[in-house]
Amino acid sequence: MNNRCNECNYKFEKETGFFFGAMFVSYALAVAQMILSLVVFWCFIDFSPLNVFLIITVVTILLSTINFRVSRSIWIFLFYKD
Numbered sequence: 024m025n026n027r028c029n030e031c032n033y034k035f036e037k038e039t040g041f042f043f044g045a046m047f048v049s050y051a052l053a054v055a056q057m058i059l060s061l062v063v064f065w066c067f068i069d070f071s072p073l074n075v076f077l078i079i080t081v082v083t084i085l086l087s088t089i090n091f092r093v094s095r096s097i098w099i100f101l102f103y104k105d
């Protein structure tokens with residue numbers, strides 16, 4: 024991850040451990056994705072509980088790298104000041 028924005032030189036990590044809170048954003052995203060997967064694959068497609076569990080596990084692992092970036096972006100956005 025870059026230390027500063029290439030366009031406007033905004034410093035991303037304002038203090039040590041600034042992104043600690045992004046962990047909670049990431050957790051919220053993961054839970055939302057798990058619930059969404061549950062609704063789609065169990066209620067709409069009607070897979071068995073074991074298959075739904077496996078699908079949710081795979082979806083969560085695959086999306087974790089995306090969540091890592093997105094949660095940091097959201098965290099920066101929450102504290103962004105001009």
Ligand SMILES: [Zn+2]
Binds near residue numbers: 032
């Ligand atoms: Zn910028």
